Amino acid sequence: MPRASVWLIRSALVCLALGFTLGALMLGGKGLGWTAELPRAIPAHVELVVTGWMIQLAMGVALWILPRFGVRGPARREAWGWLAWGLLNSGIAMVVLGQAFAGRLCELAAILAFAGGVWSRVRASGLSAM
Amino acid sequence: MPPLSRWYVKTALIYLVLALLLGVLLAGGALARLPPVLALAGPAQIHLFVVGWLTQLIFGIAYWMFPKASAEHPRGNDLTAILTYVLLNAGLLARAVGEPWQAFHPGVLPGALLLASAAMQWAAGVGFAAATWPRVRGR
Numbered sequence: 001m002p003r004a005s006v007w008l009i010r011s012a013l014v015c016l017a018l019g020f021t022l023g024a025l026m027l028g029g030k031g032l033g034w035t036a037e038l039p040r041a042i043p044a045h046v047e048l049v050v051t052g053w054m055i056q057l058a059m060g061v062a063l064w065i066l067p068r069f070g071v072r073g074p075a076r077r078e079a080w081g082w083l084a085w086g087l088l089n090s091g092i093a094m095v096v097l098g099q100a101f102a103g104r105l106c107e108l109a110a111i112l113a114f115a116g117g118v119w120s121r122v123r124a125s126g127l128s129a130m
Numbered sequence: 131m132p133p134l135s136r137w138y139v140k141t142a143l144i145y146l147v148l149a150l151l152l153g154v155l156l157a158g159g160a161l162a163r164l165p166p167v168l169a170l171a172g173p174a175q176i177h178l179f180v181v182g183w184l185t186q187l188i189f190g191i192a193y194w195m196f197p198k199a200s201a202e203h204p205r206g207n208d209l210t211a212i213l214t215y216v217l218l219n220a221g222l223l224a225r226a227v228g229e230p231w232q233a234f235h236p237g238v239l240p241g242a243l244l245l246a247s248a249a250m251q252w253a254a255g256v257g258f259a260a261a262t263w264p265r266v267r268g269r
Binding site: 001002003006009010013014016017019020021023024025027028030031032033049050053054057 | 180184185188197225228229232236240241242243244245247248249251252254255256258259262263266267268
């Protein structure tokens with residue numbers, strides 16, 4: 001597994017643990033009848049679980065598993081993956097801390113870096129009948 | 131595919147069907163009057179979909195496909211993995227029952243069910259992250 005994938009997937013696991021912790025606090029609070037403060041934490045919970053956990057995990061696994069044989073040039077380098085990891089996690093942190101606009105811009109840049117890096121790897125590998 | 135992954139994936143498929151069925155019923159609220167307790171099941175429906183289907187499917191596939199932890203224990207501690215599956219699903223079912231119940235008729239019993247659900251789902255999420263961590267490593 002490439003190092004950038006390791007960092008993306010481990011960061012996704014951290015976001016899973018943080019997102020579930022926040023979710024459990026909100027659900028437990030609902031059980032205790034503390035409903036007034038709960039909705040304020042929902043955007044951070046959704047951000048951690050959807051972008052931090054699911055999207056980031058998908059990016060890490062894709063970077064690991066898409067065909068690399070015969071690929072030359074920029075897609076061969078891991079720099080795109082590192083850039084995507086740095087921008088994505090900066091964006092997630094900003095959104096969780098309430099800076100949604102700047103955070104979403106970082107996340108968009110992360111996705112562009114990721115998509116640019118893997119674009120030429122989405123092709124027949126030569127090893128699969130499909 | 132190991133037996134636990136099969137359980138994860140098949141359970142995930144069942145949750146997908148349940149979540150979409152509940153979604154159809156909730157959407158039907160625009161056409162007919164729903165029982166009040168069902169009308170309050172919106173958050174539970176989202177979690178049946180996101181936790182029961184998506185997260186559970188990921189857990190099952192990751193348990194199967196991620197690099198081996200060791201030759202003796204390729205998928206890590208089997209007991210932790212089974213416990214994660216049980217806690218995730220028991221917690222999710224407790225939520226599916228307790229959340230609309232607490233919203234419709236708040237009380238000690240539905241409140242306790244939600245507390246138990248929160249604890250079980252938290253333990254499942256953190257347990258999965260901890261168990262998977264050593265299997266995510268470089269070449």
